[in-house]
Amino acid sequence: MAASHFKYFLFLVLVTLATLIVIPTTHAKLCPNYYNQVCPEALTIIKSVVQKAISRERRIGASLLRLHFHDCFVNGCDASVLLDDTPFFAGEKTAFPNNNSLRGYDVVDEIKAAVDKACKRPVISCADILAVAARDSVAILGGQKYWYPVLLGRRDARSTSWDAANKNLPPPFFSFSQLLGLFKGHGLNLKDLVVLSGAHTIGGTQCGVYRDRIYNDTNIDPTFAATLRNRCPKTGRDTILAPLDSTSNRFDNAYYTSLLFKKGLLHSDQELFKGSGSDSDKLVQLYSQNSYAFAADFGPSMIKMGNIKPLTGNNGEIRYNCRKINNF
Structure with a gap:
Protein backbone atom coordinates (compact mmCIF):
# COMPACT_ATOMS: atom_id res chain seq x y z
CA MET A 1 0.00 0.00 0.00
CA ALA A 2 1.41 3.42 -1.00
CA ALA A 3 2.32 5.73 1.89
CA SER A 4 -0.31 8.30 0.91
CA HIS A 5 -3.03 5.63 0.70
CA PHE A 6 -2.01 4.16 4.05
CA LYS A 7 -2.13 7.63 5.63
CA TYR A 8 -5.65 8.19 4.34
CA PHE A 9 -6.75 4.70 5.44
CA LEU A 10 -5.39 5.38 8.93
CA PHE A 11 -7.22 8.72 8.98
CA LEU A 12 -10.56 7.02 8.18
CA VAL A 13 -9.99 4.46 10.94
CA LEU A 14 -9.28 7.23 13.46
CA VAL A 15 -12.40 9.16 12.43
CA THR A 16 -14.54 6.03 12.76
CA LEU A 17 -13.15 5.21 16.20
CA ALA A 18 -13.55 8.80 17.38
CA THR A 19 -17.13 8.82 16.10
CA LEU A 20 -17.95 5.73 18.13
CA ILE A 21 -16.48 7.30 21.22
CA VAL A 22 -18.39 10.58 21.16
CA ILE A 23 -21.92 9.30 20.47
CA PRO A 24 -23.82 9.59 23.76
CA THR A 25 -25.92 6.54 24.64
CA THR A 26 -28.85 8.83 25.40
CA HIS A 27 -29.10 9.56 21.68
CA ALA A 28 -28.87 5.97 20.49
CA LYS A 29 -31.91 6.49 18.25
CA LEU A 30 -29.75 8.56 15.93
CA CYS A 31 -27.80 6.44 13.47
CA PRO A 32 -26.14 6.95 10.07
CA ASN A 33 -28.40 4.48 8.22
CA TYR A 34 -31.70 5.79 9.59
CA TYR A 35 -33.22 6.35 6.13
CA ASN A 36 -31.79 3.28 4.39
CA GLN A 37 -35.10 1.44 4.36
CA VAL A 38 -37.61 4.26 3.89
CA CYS A 39 -35.67 6.30 1.31
CA PRO A 40 -32.19 4.98 0.49
CA GLU A 41 -31.54 7.66 -2.14
CA ALA A 42 -32.13 10.57 0.25
CA LEU A 43 -28.51 11.36 1.10
CA THR A 44 -27.42 11.17 -2.52
CA ILE A 45 -30.11 13.66 -3.47
CA ILE A 46 -29.13 16.07 -0.68
CA LYS A 47 -25.50 15.98 -1.80
CA SER A 48 -26.51 16.59 -5.40
CA VAL A 49 -28.54 19.70 -4.55
CA VAL A 50 -25.78 21.04 -2.28
CA GLN A 51 -23.21 20.45 -5.03
CA LYS A 52 -25.30 22.40 -7.53
CA ALA A 53 -25.84 25.23 -5.07
CA ILE A 54 -22.10 25.50 -4.37
CA SER A 55 -21.38 25.42 -8.08
CA ARG A 56 -23.64 28.45 -8.44
CA GLU A 57 -22.07 30.25 -5.46
CA ARG A 58 -19.25 28.76 -3.38
CA ARG A 59 -20.10 30.96 -0.40
CA ILE A 60 -23.39 29.09 0.07
CA GLY A 61 -21.46 26.16 1.55
CA ALA A 62 -20.44 28.34 4.49
CA SER A 63 -24.04 29.51 4.83
CA LEU A 64 -25.40 25.97 5.02
CA LEU A 65 -22.78 25.00 7.60
CA ARG A 66 -23.66 28.07 9.67
CA LEU A 67 -27.37 27.22 9.58
CA HIS A 68 -26.63 23.89 11.26
CA PHE A 69 -24.52 25.59 13.96
CA HIS A 70 -27.13 28.22 14.69
CA ASP A 71 -29.87 25.61 14.79
CA CYS A 72 -28.11 23.29 17.25
CA PHE A 73 -27.04 26.03 19.66
CA VAL A 74 -30.63 27.15 20.24
CA ASN A 75 -32.71 24.48 22.00
CA GLY A 76 -30.98 21.68 20.12
CA CYS A 77 -30.73 20.43 16.53
CA ASP A 78 -34.42 20.62 15.64
CA ALA A 79 -34.67 22.91 12.58
CA SER A 80 -36.29 25.63 14.71
CA VAL A 81 -33.98 28.13 13.00
CA LEU A 82 -35.87 27.58 9.73
CA LEU A 83 -39.30 28.63 11.02
CA ASP A 84 -40.65 31.92 9.72
CA ASP A 85 -42.17 34.42 12.14
CA THR A 86 -45.93 34.23 12.53
CA PRO A 87 -48.54 36.44 14.21
CA PHE A 88 -48.21 34.11 17.22
CA PHE A 89 -44.41 33.96 17.74
CA ALA A 90 -41.15 35.67 16.86
CA GLY A 91 -38.65 33.07 15.75
CA GLU A 92 -34.90 32.68 15.56
CA LYS A 93 -34.55 34.11 12.07
CA THR A 94 -35.08 37.66 13.33
CA ALA A 95 -32.91 37.35 16.47
CA PHE A 96 -29.94 39.72 16.52
CA PRO A 97 -27.25 37.13 15.58
CA ASN A 98 -29.36 35.85 12.66
CA ASN A 99 -31.33 38.75 11.22
CA ASN A 100 -30.02 39.80 7.79
CA SER A 101 -27.12 37.43 8.38
CA LEU A 102 -28.21 33.80 8.07
CA ARG A 103 -28.86 32.68 4.51
CA GLY A 104 -29.33 29.51 2.48
CA TYR A 105 -32.98 29.01 3.33
CA ASP A 106 -33.84 28.73 -0.35
CA VAL A 107 -31.33 25.90 -0.79
CA VAL A 108 -32.90 24.05 2.15
CA ASP A 109 -36.29 24.48 0.46
CA GLU A 110 -34.79 23.08 -2.75
CA ILE A 111 -33.38 20.07 -0.91
CA LYS A 112 -36.65 19.43 0.89
CA ALA A 113 -38.65 19.48 -2.36
CA ALA A 114 -36.18 17.15 -4.06
CA VAL A 115 -36.04 14.53 -1.32
CA ASP A 116 -39.81 14.57 -0.69
CA LYS A 117 -40.40 14.03 -4.39
CA ALA A 118 -37.93 11.16 -4.56
CA CYS A 119 -39.21 9.56 -1.35
CA LYS A 120 -42.82 10.13 -2.49
CA ARG A 121 -43.69 11.63 0.91
CA PRO A 122 -42.11 13.77 3.64
CA VAL A 123 -39.91 11.32 5.54
CA ILE A 124 -36.68 13.34 5.84
CA SER A 125 -36.73 15.91 8.64
CA CYS A 126 -35.56 19.45 8.05
CA ALA A 127 -33.20 19.03 11.02
CA ASP A 128 -31.51 16.08 9.32
CA ILE A 129 -31.34 18.03 6.06
CA LEU A 130 -29.39 20.76 7.87
CA ALA A 131 -26.97 18.22 9.37
CA VAL A 132 -26.32 16.45 6.07
CA ALA A 133 -26.08 19.66 4.03
CA ALA A 134 -23.48 20.98 6.50
CA ARG A 135 -21.38 17.82 6.16
CA ASP A 136 -21.67 17.79 2.39
CA SER A 137 -20.65 21.45 2.20
CA VAL A 138 -17.52 20.71 4.22
CA ALA A 139 -16.59 17.68 2.10
CA ILE A 140 -17.27 19.45 -1.20
CA LEU A 141 -15.23 22.51 -0.24
CA GLY A 142 -12.49 20.64 1.60
CA GLY A 143 -12.16 17.24 0.05
CA GLN A 144 -12.76 13.67 1.19
CA LYS A 145 -10.59 13.88 4.30
CA TYR A 146 -13.17 16.25 5.80
CA TRP A 147 -16.07 13.84 5.22
CA TYR A 148 -17.65 12.33 8.33
CA PRO A 149 -20.72 10.13 8.94
CA VAL A 150 -23.83 12.05 9.99
CA LEU A 151 -26.13 10.50 12.58
CA LEU A 152 -29.78 10.75 11.52
CA GLY A 153 -33.25 10.38 12.92
CA ARG A 154 -33.94 13.89 14.23
CA ARG A 155 -37.43 15.32 14.10
CA ASP A 156 -38.49 18.93 13.65
CA ALA A 157 -39.56 21.32 16.39
CA ARG A 158 -43.02 22.83 16.49
CA SER A 159 -41.79 25.96 18.24
CA THR A 160 -38.95 28.47 18.08
CA SER A 161 -37.60 31.19 20.37
CA TRP A 162 -36.29 34.65 19.55
CA ASP A 163 -35.08 35.06 23.15
CA ALA A 164 -33.21 31.73 23.17
CA ALA A 165 -31.39 32.63 19.95
CA ASN A 166 -30.22 35.93 21.44
CA LYS A 167 -28.97 34.19 24.59
CA ASN A 168 -27.32 31.07 23.14
CA LEU A 169 -25.42 32.16 20.04
CA PRO A 170 -21.88 33.48 20.68
CA PRO A 171 -21.43 37.13 19.61
CA PRO A 172 -18.18 38.19 17.91
CA PHE A 173 -17.06 40.24 20.93
CA PHE A 174 -17.05 37.32 23.41
CA SER A 175 -13.93 36.63 25.44
CA PHE A 176 -12.33 33.20 25.62
CA SER A 177 -13.89 32.44 29.00
CA GLN A 178 -17.32 33.48 27.74
CA LEU A 179 -16.96 31.29 24.65
CA LEU A 180 -15.82 28.29 26.66
CA GLY A 181 -18.62 28.77 29.17
CA LEU A 182 -21.22 28.89 26.40
CA PHE A 183 -19.84 25.76 24.74
CA LYS A 184 -19.69 23.89 28.04
CA GLY A 185 -23.31 24.84 28.61
CA HIS A 186 -24.12 22.86 25.46
CA GLY A 187 -22.09 19.83 26.55
CA LEU A 188 -19.06 20.75 24.43
CA ASN A 189 -15.48 21.12 25.67
CA LEU A 190 -12.36 23.14 24.92
CA LYS A 191 -11.34 20.96 21.98
CA ASP A 192 -14.84 21.25 20.51
CA LEU A 193 -14.64 25.04 20.83
CA VAL A 194 -11.34 25.26 18.98
CA VAL A 195 -12.24 22.62 16.38
CA LEU A 196 -15.73 23.91 15.59
CA SER A 197 -14.45 27.48 15.37
CA GLY A 198 -12.39 26.17 12.45
CA ALA A 199 -15.62 26.30 10.42
CA HIS A 200 -14.68 29.95 10.01
CA THR A 201 -12.20 28.81 7.41
CA ILE A 202 -14.96 29.35 4.83
CA GLY A 203 -17.23 32.30 4.17
CA GLY A 204 -17.09 35.94 5.17
CA THR A 205 -18.64 38.39 7.58
CA GLN A 206 -19.95 41.92 7.47
CA CYS A 207 -18.11 45.13 8.33
CA GLY A 208 -20.56 45.88 11.12
CA VAL A 209 -19.57 42.60 12.79
CA TYR A 210 -15.77 42.99 12.71
CA ARG A 211 -15.50 46.81 12.93
CA ASP A 212 -14.71 46.92 16.66
CA ARG A 213 -11.92 44.40 16.18
CA ILE A 214 -10.03 46.39 13.54
CA TYR A 215 -10.36 49.75 15.30
CA ASN A 216 -10.12 48.82 18.98
CA ASP A 217 -8.28 45.50 19.46
CA THR A 218 -4.57 45.40 20.23
CA ASN A 219 -4.07 41.68 19.57
CA ILE A 220 -4.17 42.24 15.81
CA ASP A 221 -1.57 42.54 13.06
CA PRO A 222 -1.28 46.29 12.22
CA THR A 223 -1.05 45.81 8.47
CA PHE A 224 -4.01 43.42 8.50
CA ALA A 225 -6.06 45.95 10.49
CA ALA A 226 -5.08 48.83 8.18
CA THR A 227 -6.10 46.87 5.09
CA LEU A 228 -9.48 46.09 6.59
CA ARG A 229 -10.04 49.71 7.61
CA ASN A 230 -9.83 50.66 3.92
CA ARG A 231 -12.74 48.31 3.32
CA CYS A 232 -14.67 49.01 6.51
CA PRO A 233 -14.84 52.67 7.68
CA LYS A 234 -15.77 53.68 11.23
CA THR A 235 -19.30 54.41 10.09
CA GLY A 236 -21.33 53.14 7.15
CA ARG A 237 -20.84 50.25 4.74
CA ASP A 238 -22.01 47.86 7.46
CA THR A 239 -22.81 45.02 5.06
CA ILE A 240 -19.50 45.01 3.16
CA LEU A 241 -18.05 41.51 3.43
CA ALA A 242 -14.51 40.46 4.31
CA PRO A 243 -13.27 36.84 4.05
CA LEU A 244 -12.86 34.98 7.34
CA ASP A 245 -9.47 33.69 6.24
CA SER A 246 -7.16 33.86 3.23
CA THR A 247 -8.77 30.81 1.54
CA SER A 248 -12.41 31.52 2.33
CA ASN A 249 -13.76 29.43 -0.57
CA ARG A 250 -11.88 26.30 0.54
CA PHE A 251 -12.36 24.29 3.71
CA ASP A 252 -8.84 23.87 5.10
CA ASN A 253 -6.71 24.77 8.11
CA ALA A 254 -5.71 28.29 7.00
CA TYR A 255 -7.98 29.75 9.71
CA TYR A 256 -5.60 28.51 12.39
CA THR A 257 -2.54 29.88 10.61
CA SER A 258 -4.19 33.30 10.50
CA LEU A 259 -4.64 33.21 14.29
CA LEU A 260 -0.90 32.56 14.79
CA SER A 291 -4.64 19.52 8.37
CA TYR A 292 -5.19 15.79 8.96
CA ALA A 293 -5.36 16.38 12.72
CA PHE A 294 -7.94 19.11 12.14
CA ALA A 295 -9.95 16.86 9.81
CA ALA A 296 -9.79 13.92 12.22
CA ASP A 297 -11.13 16.06 15.08
CA PHE A 298 -13.63 18.15 13.14
CA GLY A 299 -15.97 15.28 12.22
CA PRO A 300 -16.36 13.92 15.78
CA SER A 301 -16.97 17.43 17.15
CA MET A 302 -19.62 18.04 14.50
CA ILE A 303 -21.29 14.74 15.40
CA LYS A 304 -21.17 15.71 19.06
CA MET A 305 -22.73 19.09 18.31
CA GLY A 306 -25.36 17.39 16.15
CA ASN A 307 -26.38 15.39 19.22
CA ILE A 308 -27.44 18.45 21.21
CA LYS A 309 -30.99 17.71 22.39
CA PRO A 310 -32.40 16.18 19.19
CA LEU A 311 -36.09 15.42 19.00
CA THR A 312 -36.67 11.71 18.35
CA GLY A 313 -39.41 9.11 18.51
CA ASN A 314 -42.82 10.74 18.83
CA ASN A 315 -41.44 14.16 19.74
CA GLY A 316 -41.74 16.92 17.17
CA GLU A 317 -42.76 16.20 13.60
CA ILE A 318 -41.51 15.78 10.04
CA ARG A 319 -42.39 19.12 8.47
CA TYR A 320 -43.99 19.31 5.06
CA ASN A 321 -42.51 22.80 4.67
CA CYS A 322 -39.30 23.62 6.55
CA ARG A 323 -40.46 27.22 7.07
CA LYS A 324 -43.62 26.44 9.03
CA ILE A 325 -45.07 23.83 11.35
CA ASN A 326 -47.55 21.35 9.93
CA ASN A 327 -51.22 22.29 9.89
CA PHE A 328 -50.44 25.94 10.52
Whole structure:
Protein backbone atom coordinates (compact mmCIF):
# COMPACT_ATOMS: atom_id res chain seq x y z
CA MET A 1 0.00 0.00 0.00
CA ALA A 2 1.41 3.42 -1.00
CA ALA A 3 2.32 5.73 1.89
CA SER A 4 -0.31 8.30 0.91
CA HIS A 5 -3.03 5.63 0.70
CA PHE A 6 -2.01 4.16 4.05
CA LYS A 7 -2.13 7.63 5.63
CA TYR A 8 -5.65 8.19 4.34
CA PHE A 9 -6.75 4.70 5.44
CA LEU A 10 -5.39 5.38 8.93
CA PHE A 11 -7.22 8.72 8.98
CA LEU A 12 -10.56 7.02 8.18
CA VAL A 13 -9.99 4.46 10.94
CA LEU A 14 -9.28 7.23 13.46
CA VAL A 15 -12.40 9.16 12.43
CA THR A 16 -14.54 6.03 12.76
CA LEU A 17 -13.15 5.21 16.20
CA ALA A 18 -13.55 8.80 17.38
CA THR A 19 -17.13 8.82 16.10
CA LEU A 20 -17.95 5.73 18.13
CA ILE A 21 -16.48 7.30 21.22
CA VAL A 22 -18.39 10.58 21.16
CA ILE A 23 -21.92 9.30 20.47
CA PRO A 24 -23.82 9.59 23.76
CA THR A 25 -25.92 6.54 24.64
CA THR A 26 -28.85 8.83 25.40
CA HIS A 27 -29.10 9.56 21.68
CA ALA A 28 -28.87 5.97 20.49
CA LYS A 29 -31.91 6.49 18.25
CA LEU A 30 -29.75 8.56 15.93
CA CYS A 31 -27.80 6.44 13.47
CA PRO A 32 -26.14 6.95 10.07
CA ASN A 33 -28.40 4.48 8.22
CA TYR A 34 -31.70 5.79 9.59
CA TYR A 35 -33.22 6.35 6.13
CA ASN A 36 -31.79 3.28 4.39
CA GLN A 37 -35.10 1.44 4.36
CA VAL A 38 -37.61 4.26 3.89
CA CYS A 39 -35.67 6.30 1.31
CA PRO A 40 -32.19 4.98 0.49
CA GLU A 41 -31.54 7.66 -2.14
CA ALA A 42 -32.13 10.57 0.25
CA LEU A 43 -28.51 11.36 1.10
CA THR A 44 -27.42 11.17 -2.52
CA ILE A 45 -30.11 13.66 -3.47
CA ILE A 46 -29.13 16.07 -0.68
CA LYS A 47 -25.50 15.98 -1.80
CA SER A 48 -26.51 16.59 -5.40
CA VAL A 49 -28.54 19.70 -4.55
CA VAL A 50 -25.78 21.04 -2.28
CA GLN A 51 -23.21 20.45 -5.03
CA LYS A 52 -25.30 22.40 -7.53
CA ALA A 53 -25.84 25.23 -5.07
CA ILE A 54 -22.10 25.50 -4.37
CA SER A 55 -21.38 25.42 -8.08
CA ARG A 56 -23.64 28.45 -8.44
CA GLU A 57 -22.07 30.25 -5.46
CA ARG A 58 -19.25 28.76 -3.38
CA ARG A 59 -20.10 30.96 -0.40
CA ILE A 60 -23.39 29.09 0.07
CA GLY A 61 -21.46 26.16 1.55
CA ALA A 62 -20.44 28.34 4.49
CA SER A 63 -24.04 29.51 4.83
CA LEU A 64 -25.40 25.97 5.02
CA LEU A 65 -22.78 25.00 7.60
CA ARG A 66 -23.66 28.07 9.67
CA LEU A 67 -27.37 27.22 9.58
CA HIS A 68 -26.63 23.89 11.26
CA PHE A 69 -24.52 25.59 13.96
CA HIS A 70 -27.13 28.22 14.69
CA ASP A 71 -29.87 25.61 14.79
CA CYS A 72 -28.11 23.29 17.25
CA PHE A 73 -27.04 26.03 19.66
CA VAL A 74 -30.63 27.15 20.24
CA ASN A 75 -32.71 24.48 22.00
CA GLY A 76 -30.98 21.68 20.12
CA CYS A 77 -30.73 20.43 16.53
CA ASP A 78 -34.42 20.62 15.64
CA ALA A 79 -34.67 22.91 12.58
CA SER A 80 -36.29 25.63 14.71
CA VAL A 81 -33.98 28.13 13.00
CA LEU A 82 -35.87 27.58 9.73
CA LEU A 83 -39.30 28.63 11.02
CA ASP A 84 -40.65 31.92 9.72
CA ASP A 85 -42.17 34.42 12.14
CA THR A 86 -45.93 34.23 12.53
CA PRO A 87 -48.54 36.44 14.21
CA PHE A 88 -48.21 34.11 17.22
CA PHE A 89 -44.41 33.96 17.74
CA ALA A 90 -41.15 35.67 16.86
CA GLY A 91 -38.65 33.07 15.75
CA GLU A 92 -34.90 32.68 15.56
CA LYS A 93 -34.55 34.11 12.07
CA THR A 94 -35.08 37.66 13.33
CA ALA A 95 -32.91 37.35 16.47
CA PHE A 96 -29.94 39.72 16.52
CA PRO A 97 -27.25 37.13 15.58
CA ASN A 98 -29.36 35.85 12.66
CA ASN A 99 -31.33 38.75 11.22
CA ASN A 100 -30.02 39.80 7.79
CA SER A 101 -27.12 37.43 8.38
CA LEU A 102 -28.21 33.80 8.07
CA ARG A 103 -28.86 32.68 4.51
CA GLY A 104 -29.33 29.51 2.48
CA TYR A 105 -32.98 29.01 3.33
CA ASP A 106 -33.84 28.73 -0.35
CA VAL A 107 -31.33 25.90 -0.79
CA VAL A 108 -32.90 24.05 2.15
CA ASP A 109 -36.29 24.48 0.46
CA GLU A 110 -34.79 23.08 -2.75
CA ILE A 111 -33.38 20.07 -0.91
CA LYS A 112 -36.65 19.43 0.89
CA ALA A 113 -38.65 19.48 -2.36
CA ALA A 114 -36.18 17.15 -4.06
CA VAL A 115 -36.04 14.53 -1.32
CA ASP A 116 -39.81 14.57 -0.69
CA LYS A 117 -40.40 14.03 -4.39
CA ALA A 118 -37.93 11.16 -4.56
CA CYS A 119 -39.21 9.56 -1.35
CA LYS A 120 -42.82 10.13 -2.49
CA ARG A 121 -43.69 11.63 0.91
CA PRO A 122 -42.11 13.77 3.64
CA VAL A 123 -39.91 11.32 5.54
CA ILE A 124 -36.68 13.34 5.84
CA SER A 125 -36.73 15.91 8.64
CA CYS A 126 -35.56 19.45 8.05
CA ALA A 127 -33.20 19.03 11.02
CA ASP A 128 -31.51 16.08 9.32
CA ILE A 129 -31.34 18.03 6.06
CA LEU A 130 -29.39 20.76 7.87
CA ALA A 131 -26.97 18.22 9.37
CA VAL A 132 -26.32 16.45 6.07
CA ALA A 133 -26.08 19.66 4.03
CA ALA A 134 -23.48 20.98 6.50
CA ARG A 135 -21.38 17.82 6.16
CA ASP A 136 -21.67 17.79 2.39
CA SER A 137 -20.65 21.45 2.20
CA VAL A 138 -17.52 20.71 4.22
CA ALA A 139 -16.59 17.68 2.10
CA ILE A 140 -17.27 19.45 -1.20
CA LEU A 141 -15.23 22.51 -0.24
CA GLY A 142 -12.49 20.64 1.60
CA GLY A 143 -12.16 17.24 0.05
CA GLN A 144 -12.76 13.67 1.19
CA LYS A 145 -10.59 13.88 4.30
CA TYR A 146 -13.17 16.25 5.80
CA TRP A 147 -16.07 13.84 5.22
CA TYR A 148 -17.65 12.33 8.33
CA PRO A 149 -20.72 10.13 8.94
CA VAL A 150 -23.83 12.05 9.99
CA LEU A 151 -26.13 10.50 12.58
CA LEU A 152 -29.78 10.75 11.52
CA GLY A 153 -33.25 10.38 12.92
CA ARG A 154 -33.94 13.89 14.23
CA ARG A 155 -37.43 15.32 14.10
CA ASP A 156 -38.49 18.93 13.65
CA ALA A 157 -39.56 21.32 16.39
CA ARG A 158 -43.02 22.83 16.49
CA SER A 159 -41.79 25.96 18.24
CA THR A 160 -38.95 28.47 18.08
CA SER A 161 -37.60 31.19 20.37
CA TRP A 162 -36.29 34.65 19.55
CA ASP A 163 -35.08 35.06 23.15
CA ALA A 164 -33.21 31.73 23.17
CA ALA A 165 -31.39 32.63 19.95
CA ASN A 166 -30.22 35.93 21.44
CA LYS A 167 -28.97 34.19 24.59
CA ASN A 168 -27.32 31.07 23.14
CA LEU A 169 -25.42 32.16 20.04
CA PRO A 170 -21.88 33.48 20.68
CA PRO A 171 -21.43 37.13 19.61
CA PRO A 172 -18.18 38.19 17.91
CA PHE A 173 -17.06 40.24 20.93
CA PHE A 174 -17.05 37.32 23.41
CA SER A 175 -13.93 36.63 25.44
CA PHE A 176 -12.33 33.20 25.62
CA SER A 177 -13.89 32.44 29.00
CA GLN A 178 -17.32 33.48 27.74
CA LEU A 179 -16.96 31.29 24.65
CA LEU A 180 -15.82 28.29 26.66
CA GLY A 181 -18.62 28.77 29.17
CA LEU A 182 -21.22 28.89 26.40
CA PHE A 183 -19.84 25.76 24.74
CA LYS A 184 -19.69 23.89 28.04
CA GLY A 185 -23.31 24.84 28.61
CA HIS A 186 -24.12 22.86 25.46
CA GLY A 187 -22.09 19.83 26.55
CA LEU A 188 -19.06 20.75 24.43
CA ASN A 189 -15.48 21.12 25.67
CA LEU A 190 -12.36 23.14 24.92
CA LYS A 191 -11.34 20.96 21.98
CA ASP A 192 -14.84 21.25 20.51
CA LEU A 193 -14.64 25.04 20.83
CA VAL A 194 -11.34 25.26 18.98
CA VAL A 195 -12.24 22.62 16.38
CA LEU A 196 -15.73 23.91 15.59
CA SER A 197 -14.45 27.48 15.37
CA GLY A 198 -12.39 26.17 12.45
CA ALA A 199 -15.62 26.30 10.42
CA HIS A 200 -14.68 29.95 10.01
CA THR A 201 -12.20 28.81 7.41
CA ILE A 202 -14.96 29.35 4.83
CA GLY A 203 -17.23 32.30 4.17
CA GLY A 204 -17.09 35.94 5.17
CA THR A 205 -18.64 38.39 7.58
CA GLN A 206 -19.95 41.92 7.47
CA CYS A 207 -18.11 45.13 8.33
CA GLY A 208 -20.56 45.88 11.12
CA VAL A 209 -19.57 42.60 12.79
CA TYR A 210 -15.77 42.99 12.71
CA ARG A 211 -15.50 46.81 12.93
CA ASP A 212 -14.71 46.92 16.66
CA ARG A 213 -11.92 44.40 16.18
CA ILE A 214 -10.03 46.39 13.54
CA TYR A 215 -10.36 49.75 15.30
CA ASN A 216 -10.12 48.82 18.98
CA ASP A 217 -8.28 45.50 19.46
CA THR A 218 -4.57 45.40 20.23
CA ASN A 219 -4.07 41.68 19.57
CA ILE A 220 -4.17 42.24 15.81
CA ASP A 221 -1.57 42.54 13.06
CA PRO A 222 -1.28 46.29 12.22
CA THR A 223 -1.05 45.81 8.47
CA PHE A 224 -4.01 43.42 8.50
CA ALA A 225 -6.06 45.95 10.49
CA ALA A 226 -5.08 48.83 8.18
CA THR A 227 -6.10 46.87 5.09
CA LEU A 228 -9.48 46.09 6.59
CA ARG A 229 -10.04 49.71 7.61
CA ASN A 230 -9.83 50.66 3.92
CA ARG A 231 -12.74 48.31 3.32
CA CYS A 232 -14.67 49.01 6.51
CA PRO A 233 -14.84 52.67 7.68
CA LYS A 234 -15.77 53.68 11.23
CA THR A 235 -19.30 54.41 10.09
CA GLY A 236 -21.33 53.14 7.15
CA ARG A 237 -20.84 50.25 4.74
CA ASP A 238 -22.01 47.86 7.46
CA THR A 239 -22.81 45.02 5.06
CA ILE A 240 -19.50 45.01 3.16
CA LEU A 241 -18.05 41.51 3.43
CA ALA A 242 -14.51 40.46 4.31
CA PRO A 243 -13.27 36.84 4.05
CA LEU A 244 -12.86 34.98 7.34
CA ASP A 245 -9.47 33.69 6.24
CA SER A 246 -7.16 33.86 3.23
CA THR A 247 -8.77 30.81 1.54
CA SER A 248 -12.41 31.52 2.33
CA ASN A 249 -13.76 29.43 -0.57
CA ARG A 250 -11.88 26.30 0.54
CA PHE A 251 -12.36 24.29 3.71
CA ASP A 252 -8.84 23.87 5.10
CA ASN A 253 -6.71 24.77 8.11
CA ALA A 254 -5.71 28.29 7.00
CA TYR A 255 -7.98 29.75 9.71
CA TYR A 256 -5.60 28.51 12.39
CA THR A 257 -2.54 29.88 10.61
CA SER A 258 -4.19 33.30 10.50
CA LEU A 259 -4.64 33.21 14.29
CA LEU A 260 -0.90 32.56 14.79
CA PHE A 261 -0.18 35.84 12.99
CA LYS A 262 -2.92 37.82 14.80
CA LYS A 263 -5.06 37.90 11.67
CA GLY A 264 -8.27 36.48 13.04
CA LEU A 265 -11.10 38.55 11.56
CA LEU A 266 -13.32 38.38 14.64
CA HIS A 267 -12.34 39.21 18.20
CA SER A 268 -13.85 35.88 19.28
CA ASP A 269 -11.65 34.05 16.75
CA GLN A 270 -8.41 35.64 17.96
CA GLU A 271 -9.35 34.83 21.57
CA LEU A 272 -8.46 31.20 20.78
CA PHE A 273 -4.79 32.11 20.35
CA LYS A 274 -2.96 34.62 22.53
CA GLY A 275 0.56 33.18 22.47
CA SER A 276 0.48 32.32 26.17
CA GLY A 277 1.06 28.58 25.76
CA SER A 278 -2.48 27.69 26.87
CA ASP A 279 -4.21 24.48 25.86
CA SER A 280 -6.18 26.50 23.33
CA ASP A 281 -2.94 27.90 21.88
CA LYS A 282 -1.55 24.39 21.56
CA LEU A 283 -4.59 23.16 19.65
CA VAL A 284 -4.44 26.13 17.28
CA GLN A 285 -0.76 25.41 16.65
CA LEU A 286 -1.47 21.72 16.05
CA TYR A 287 -4.25 22.36 13.54
CA SER A 288 -2.25 25.05 11.74
CA GLN A 289 0.55 22.53 11.18
CA ASN A 290 -1.50 19.41 10.49
CA SER A 291 -4.64 19.52 8.37
CA TYR A 292 -5.19 15.79 8.96
CA ALA A 293 -5.36 16.38 12.72
CA PHE A 294 -7.94 19.11 12.14
CA ALA A 295 -9.95 16.86 9.81
CA ALA A 296 -9.79 13.92 12.22
CA ASP A 297 -11.13 16.06 15.08
CA PHE A 298 -13.63 18.15 13.14
CA GLY A 299 -15.97 15.28 12.22
CA PRO A 300 -16.36 13.92 15.78
CA SER A 301 -16.97 17.43 17.15
CA MET A 302 -19.62 18.04 14.50
CA ILE A 303 -21.29 14.74 15.40
CA LYS A 304 -21.17 15.71 19.06
CA MET A 305 -22.73 19.09 18.31
CA GLY A 306 -25.36 17.39 16.15
CA ASN A 307 -26.38 15.39 19.22
CA ILE A 308 -27.44 18.45 21.21
CA LYS A 309 -30.99 17.71 22.39
CA PRO A 310 -32.40 16.18 19.19
CA LEU A 311 -36.09 15.42 19.00
CA THR A 312 -36.67 11.71 18.35
CA GLY A 313 -39.41 9.11 18.51
CA ASN A 314 -42.82 10.74 18.83
CA ASN A 315 -41.44 14.16 19.74
CA GLY A 316 -41.74 16.92 17.17
CA GLU A 317 -42.76 16.20 13.60
CA ILE A 318 -41.51 15.78 10.04
CA ARG A 319 -42.39 19.12 8.47
CA TYR A 320 -43.99 19.31 5.06
CA ASN A 321 -42.51 22.80 4.67
CA CYS A 322 -39.30 23.62 6.55
CA ARG A 323 -40.46 27.22 7.07
CA LYS A 324 -43.62 26.44 9.03
CA ILE A 325 -45.07 23.83 11.35
CA ASN A 326 -47.55 21.35 9.93
CA ASN A 327 -51.22 22.29 9.89
CA PHE A 328 -50.44 25.94 10.52
